[in-house]
Amino acid sequence: MQTFLAGLASPSRILLWLALIVCAGGVGQLLHRLAVPAGLFLGPMLVAIAFGVSGAQLRVHRHVFRLSQGCVGLMVAHSVTWTVLASLAQSWHVMLLATALTVLLSALVGLGTVRYGGISATTAAWGTAPGAASAMVSMAEENGADARVVATMQYVRVVCVVMIGALVSHLLGATSGAGVAASTGASLPGPQVGQLLLSLGVVVLGVALGTKLPAGALLVPLVLGAVLQLSGLLLITLPAWLLACAYGAIGCYIGLRFDRPTVRYVWRRLPSMIAGAVVLIILCAGCAWLLARATGSDFLSMYLATSPGGLDAMAIIAVETHADVGLVLAMQTLRLFGVIVTGAYCARQIIRFTRA
Template identity: 25%
Template sequence: MFLKLALQTLILTALCGAGGFLASLIHTPLPYMIGSLVASGLIGIFFSDRLPEGYRFPMKFRMIFMALIGVMIGSRVHADLIAEIPSLIASLTVLTGFVFAAHGVNYVIFRHLGGYDRPTAFYSGTPGGLMESLALGEEAGADIPILTMQQFMRIIAVISIVPLGLSLYYGAPVGSAGGQSMAAPDTSAAAIPLALAIGLAGLFIGTAIKLPAAQLTGPLLAAAIVTVTGLADLALPQWAINLSQVVIGTSLGMRFTGLRGRTMVVAAGLAVVSVTAMLGLGALCATALHSATGAPFDALLISFAPGGVTEMALIALSLHANPAIVTLHHVYRIILTVIEMSVIGRFRRAKQL
């Protein structure tokens, strides 16, 4: 059974990897993740009957590559970065207001434009905390299929729109689409075993102590400790980074398996409206912070973009923005969102009693 699932997953990943390669030929932003996501989504929507019965992309397989991405981000943490943390107070303060404002705007969009019931609109509109939104939404009586679709479409819309928007903003391809590499030069496959061992150790510890987004933050912190203390110089070859993007993109696209019809079209349209509103709000925050602090606008925008932590870190890496700072902002966003929706959700339920 395990070998059969492994073979099916390898074939699917290879097919979607071809989509990533084609995307790289036409210089799309973050090509290996977005290209594989599109290929996987098309397979899930139009060829779901060709997939093995009951097939689900194995999350443990995805976690291995997320751990590698976490190590890659953690290897960018140095002592001078730690010294910068006090300077982030302004952006974290603005991010606090962003979370409340974005959730409020999203609630209006899903409730009044989408016509969703109150619990579904409330938990569909959270700017983060995907798994927590699903768990609390189910408890509150939300429509779980719609809520799940809406939350995943938020992430997919962000990772599709942000790199493209920045390319249009600068008038030229940016990041990986502009030929930038996320890998350290002259890195061989011999570096992978150590990086993987540190990543898996961080994943185990991060999960045990219940870190937010533990599959990324655990390996990140483990790699940061190793790098800052000088125990090892961690690096990954470019092909390993590309493969990690393909696996992450393929697993995201598989969320669309079996989805068709008006419900999906409506959800996709609402996701675009919601994400556009949040990115517009994030752009205002980034512009204000850029004027006040001089921090790079693109790094600030990515820090406010409400996508998945791993995906936003990959975008930061492809743009040569500091992924550790971006990840710190997103972890804070997720923690704050979970606290905010838990408190407001409990208040709403108490009011209804």
Template identity: 30%
Template sequence: MKGIIKVLFIALAGALAFSFLHFPVPWLLGSIFTVLISQFIIQGELSWPPILRNIGLIIVGVAIGQQFDLSLFNGMGTLLLYMAALNIGLIAFAVILAIWTAKWTGMSLKTSLTASIPGGLSQFVLFAEEEKDVDLAVVTFFHIIRVVAVVLVIPFIVSGHIVTNGGQPVVFDLWLIPVFILAACSVWIGLKIKLPVAHFLTPVLLVIIIHMCGAEVPHIPVSLLHIAQLLIGAYIGLLLKPDMIRLPKKVLMAGLLNTVALIIVTYGGSLIVKWLLGYSFATSFLSTAPGGLDQMGLLAAAVGADISIVTVFQLFRLLFIFLVVLPLLKMAARKMIKS
């Protein structure tokens, strides 16, 4: 409990400081930054149980479902082609990056591939655990440094494109309580059917279904979204452990260069999406960025990007990783073992 209280105060201090300095998305970025740095300074255990992160994800999931525009699916055929082309191009670049990383650092190609392909932190870590000849520490570091860097850096890149949504009410509507309870209960179904990022995606789908049935879900106050950002930010800040910097210097440098390269490539992809589809820069970049569905959805809600487009693009990538990339990676792993 002491560790949780410490993290709470550290995260709150960071959120307030970033808010005072007028940084973008201060409640998320401030909590991530101060909790991350505090691990290298403060002695004693720092703790943030996943249930607190999950509560934040449920709140954000309800908010995103409430703003989701179903008319997006009218032109889904063309959109699927663009998403497939972008993801095939990104995965191809990640494979090239993995080959270079393996040669430069001396790690196995299997480890490098598992570490370099973006998306699905928990899925790739689980894959690394199942494959005994994959370096779990390296894979975990690469994916965590990417999540932390993407969430910290991208808001500053899109900060000049933030859209304010001043129409949201500040007063908490009591009807939100049964909605949150129902959303929390629905997560059990998402977990049972192995829905990716179930604590985030199940509430999104639940609220969309509620809207399709003709009912309305009250707007979530900005203050509650700030709390959700802090709950998620504190968890992300604790992902990068101090003992991870004990990896070889070349591996640490490769992880950083890998992340920078992927951000640059997806930045180029976002300009193509902006040009072809006419989306705003914030929407295009968050749609193509190498972050997770939940993190990019959260940032989309925070900066006023088109939540529907960002969610669909990131969900497509996640499913692409699940249904195409991971099976191919497992096949390649078996061939590597035989050879």
């Protein structure tokens, strides 16, 4: 600890941290203003990669990473309302089938990525899992995968999903605002000191309780926040600047772990990552079409509900295109839990099949 504090307090170290914070924040805000998907995460991650490759030797503490995940989990909990639960109760069988199909298709794409993309089985298993990207990165790291490559695969898919989702919405004649692509920029109700402190307390408590669980730093605050919100005991309040800091901390935590060999590895395999993401999106769109025909739902709502992107991104597109927001949030939330619960098992099966 003394060595860590001594290194942190050195003048050169302080200057490096200040430079990283300023550059990461500036680039993140710029990408967010330009409506780049996951800009508040991607900007800091790209800046941190540059620092890591240049030999800065900075590291974001794991506790900061976990607390940031807790903030993301609480943000997702804000979307869990009685309307979403009612939609889930009415169409639970359809949503369960769609979740199972999406997980199965992601496993098949993972196998293809290993076979044709030259990516290791462990990394491909977590990189193609259609869940919350930060949760998949955390679980990948806990299971021995390369979190840096997993993060790249996850957020390459997030970008592809949001871009294609906006394009599909446009082609189907739905109206959408300029901010559709700003997936990580959604902030929760304005800061009220009491509720803000309670929200932060839920984050800290959830992260502490979730230490021993897979993706517990994200999942436990999500569950706690949803229960307290539904019971009326908590109005989840996370100001935009706090969410921006959380995404920035996650981006820097991942980006600073890149070095030159890792960047070369990712660059050579970037086409296969994009191809895998597009194939998964097309397969999920095919399932959405079949489910929409079978249930009588509109295709756009079912497409957004089954799309393998982030819950927040799909929620924004659903709201701005007047799709069935309850269906989208319910199915995306169910899949989030499904992937977190079954992620380790699916990863083991992909590894077993590729070795066989």
